[in-house]
Amino acid sequence: MIIAVTNAKGGVGKTTTAVNLAAAFANRGKKTLLVDLDPQAHSTRCYFRSDPDRDICDFIMDRPSQAHRAVYPTDYSNVDIVPATERLSETAELLSTRIRREERLHRALVALADEYKMVLIDCPPSLGILTYNAINAADLILVPVQPAVGAVVGLESLIETAQELRDEDNVPYRILVTMLDLRTTYTNAIFEQLIEEHRRRVLKTVIHKSEALNQANLAAKPIYSFSRSSRGAEDYDALCEELARLRIPTHY
């Protein structure tokens, strides 16, 4: 299954979700590929310490038969990565002139279909050509949302864009509530409203605000290598379990 973690809003927990969900699936013995599609390369930092010869730019610009050359093993068992570098912003501009510009990531991933049970794509905080590629490739579009004022702003345009790109009315998306702080009633009110508007699409699992997750990010480690018994580790484990039960049809 290919999961694109996306939301044009910045700082909502996309990278934290991609990094830790990849680890959670890997912990269950599922061979997982993490694709870093963000020029900020935040998820790359958690799994990859050196400068790669090849990266996500080669992965999407080369022919699909060459895609495997930009895939690297990591120290984390069952997680491989397609690393990002700053070069990706230029590639995004270049892409606009290429044929099949919105399908290139999907074509590259199809070439690796036999090797991975799970693919997690960490998207940049914008609704541009890179995100279009992720949306096209995805079996499931996972939208992390932080309960705060304006939490759902941009959600409609994300879904409309996905419908247009995929020529589908029922785009498979789910909303993941992140950084939930149960102590603030203010947050709770927004959370309730969010659930009301998109009730059927909001995942039961929520990711609580957790200092361990924040510290793991600062240390550039997946939570399971940092604090395995933390709330954050439990939350991502529960998310992994819920997603595995969803039975989303895959075109991969």
Ligand SMILES: Nc1ncnc2c1ncn2[C@@H]1O[C@H](COP(=O)(O)OP(=O)(O)OP(=O)(O)O)[C@@H](O)[C@H]1O
């Ligand atoms: N559940 C959580 N509890 C506490 N802090 C969190 C949690 N999830 C993420 N954070 C922190 O919030 C910040 C933003 O998270 P993250 O980088 O995952 O968001 P993002 O959506 O990928 O951001 P960007 O749009 O810049 O790519 C980071 O400092 C991260 O450590």
Ligand SMILES: [Mg+2]
């Ligand atoms: Mg990010």
